[in-house]
Amino acid sequence: MNMPLLILTLQKLLGEADLLLDPDDCRPYCKGARYGEGETLAVLRPDSHEQVVEIVRLCQTYHQALLLQGANTGLVAASTPDASGRFFVLSLERLKKHIAIDVVNRSVEVDAGVSLHELNTALEEHGLFFPIDLAANPSIGGMIAANTGGAKLIKYGDVRQNLLGLRAVLMEPAGEVLDLQHALRKNNTGPDLKHLFVGSSGCYGVITRAVLQVHYLPKLTAAALVVPRDQSAVLELLQVLERDCGEYLSAFEGISGAALQAVLRHVPAIKQPFHPEPCPDYCVLIELSSRSDTQAGSDLNALLSGCLEKLFGTVVENAVLGRATELWRIRHAISEAIRHEGKVIAFDIAMPRSALVDFRAQALALIASHYPWIRVMDFGHWADGGCHFNMVWPSDTEQVLSDSVVQEIRDLIYDLVVLGYQGSFSAEHGIGPYNQAYYQRYTPAIQKHLSGQIQDLLDPQKLLGICHFGH
Template sequence: MDDTSLIRQHISDLLGPQGCLLAPDQRQPYEKGARYGDGRSLCIARPASVDEAAELMRLCASEKIRIIPQGANTGLVGASSPDRSGLDVVLSMERIKGVTDIDPVDRVVQAYAGTRLSDLNQALKQHELYFPIDLAADPSIGGMLAANTGGARLIRYGDVRHNVLGLEALLIDPPGQRLDLTNRLRKNNTGPDWKQNFIGSGGAYGIITQALLQVHPLPQQCATALVVPASLQAAALLLRDAERNFSDFLSAFEGISHNAMQAVLQHIPSIQAPFEPLPPYVFLIELSSARPRSADFDLEKLFGAWLEACFGDLILDAVIDKPEVLWRIRHAITDSVRQEGKVIAFDIAVPRSKLALFRDEAIALLEQSYAGVKVYDFGHWGDGGLHFNLVLPPHLADDYPPQRIHALRQEIYDLAVHKYYGSFSAEHGVGPFNQEFYERYTAPESQALAARVQTVFDPAGLLGLTRFGTAP
């Protein structure tokens, strides 16, 4: 029996047949990422408890085997996929799941890392609470922390980082050691906040096993509208006016381009066009409140009055409809655009006051240097995020080899980062897919410091594929 077969046997003995997947057809869903990443693993390890996960880490550390932490495998930068060596162990947290505590007074929920967002919110619903990170996917809680997920309602609730009170993690040095940071206090100014090292670092510093999350009252009324701005330049003024008028009631301000909307209507016939003809750009604006609707507090009436007052200067048209109707359009964009051709996806952020200028300049760049590429953008205009997604029609595939697509990507990133002081990864994090851009745009001093920290947590380089710099 060779070394790899022996290691597989040890892992199988530790975790059992349900906890160690060896057959290629069993491994494949864990080896291929949602968008990027398609490797080959030594095996898929699925521990059923934190103790089993800790023991697995000790085994892998003793054999110098790299571990690829994985939640629901919904990430978009390849961080949860193995490389092609066939030597990595994918550690799936999907069996370590469940909500263990809900405190309605503190508005805190404690859950294991493998718990899906949908299951978490289902458990919270009976207490009229929810975790308001809105996503088209259904990620695991551990994955959401590791990626510091954003979502469509960041404008009101912030990202995951803003809603984490505490967590527990397993360290690789010493191997399998539990680090208990499960503090549920909102105020605890007693030194370094170590949990922040594990949020947004993609599992590079340790494997999150549990989380304590701040949750919010479930909205009792919502008002949503698709709004056609007088111009994209007027969008910033419209956003500012909405914030001034509605303050904390404003929970989403999402942009949808003509092409993105057209793709949804073309590929999902059951969705009706909200406007005829479709405008160049629309915004999905949402107001919500935990206070029930009453004669003296009705968000739809307040919303309608505000929209009417904005007509002419800021708004050309608007449609008010049920939230589930309008959000169905927004959540259908990604899958619909994928059917238009090869997607060149971007997850960009710039100051929201500059979004329209950035978009105009990026489109002009494409028209000048990359003929035929179509823009299907949408995004979180309320927080400066833009999914500036492009589609390469099939008939142009020969004109755009990988090298040209890479050059296109770099030009768009250069524009966003260097001219508009933006980010090349607004909410998807850093992984093998965009590692080179992290190295291109992150200050050398920051990379050096991050590398030193990563070396402290993972001196042998056994956790994941992402490296935040090179230690001196």
């Protein structure tokens, strides 16, 4: 490879300000939002689709590896370069000129570098939003690559369910553009190739633009933080809400007492919602929402209150209604709060939601029996079968932090999830280096074979991304 010539050609294409070579300038692009840190040869910051096409063409010609990066908010290091220093980081943070809203079609055409917050700001004046509810602010391209879900999936679905089309630049043929920018909800003219790029961790091609289905902003909401009778009552409560509240149910988030207490310890502005009664062992954040303020949607508070009142003394022990902003602050503060407790051992898992009660009881018992100093501080999206079964190696324990024990815990929990309950070791976060070994461990051979064949077809030299989907 003639690296000086490649660098010179890229400088002419991008300008010196957007081809970063100095290690100090590159460092922010080499560290993940929460985990992962590596080295890069250079950071490329194109501001147009045409520049991306030329970058991909040049890197394929010179056999130079590229790592795609959006807002770099992922938690599995898929957008963070490794320690090898072999990658150019292709940052799409400047690819954000285009947001074209079609109000009648209820869709938007948007550049991949646009952030979720920027998109929703533009949509808001039309009474619309892209309803992926997250504590982070990722880019649209990154959300597609990870197939982001979020807290409102039960009502609106994940990114895949709201993706109408996209445009991607391929590594093979070099710089070829796959233009699938259809704003169609129905298009049965062959395999729907846009779905190849969803959840691909940026290894099948460079997404430069997306067409998304958007939704009307809710005009009314109602919220409650509910204490169930016991763990099994959580799913009883969910069934009743789905039956009696129907399409109005927009969130159903489980919060363990340990997670709630961590928030109260480390976020002084948040007050104990059940005071003067003590913190419960478990509670559930419920939200109803309606895009209409007429007919049944006119009083969601009454609908939610009436539903819970029927369950008091049997399924429900306590509840705080209203104060939606305050209650959501608790939920969004959990991840940051538990980081103050010690070393976080994070899990992003999913299973049939009918299995969640048994899984949680078995997992808690295993941790208590084998690792009694570990504190489980779990929370998550019970309505869609998702659980962040996070735990903490406390900073105040006498047990010395051991990477080998952390690995034992990961293997124990993932075996239970995947082999015991037919679940997923990565519900939302994707693969990335942090999950690559588990992909190899649990993914059926034929699935790895087919996924690897697609990767070989689109990138035979393995120049794009850091994940490998074959054997």
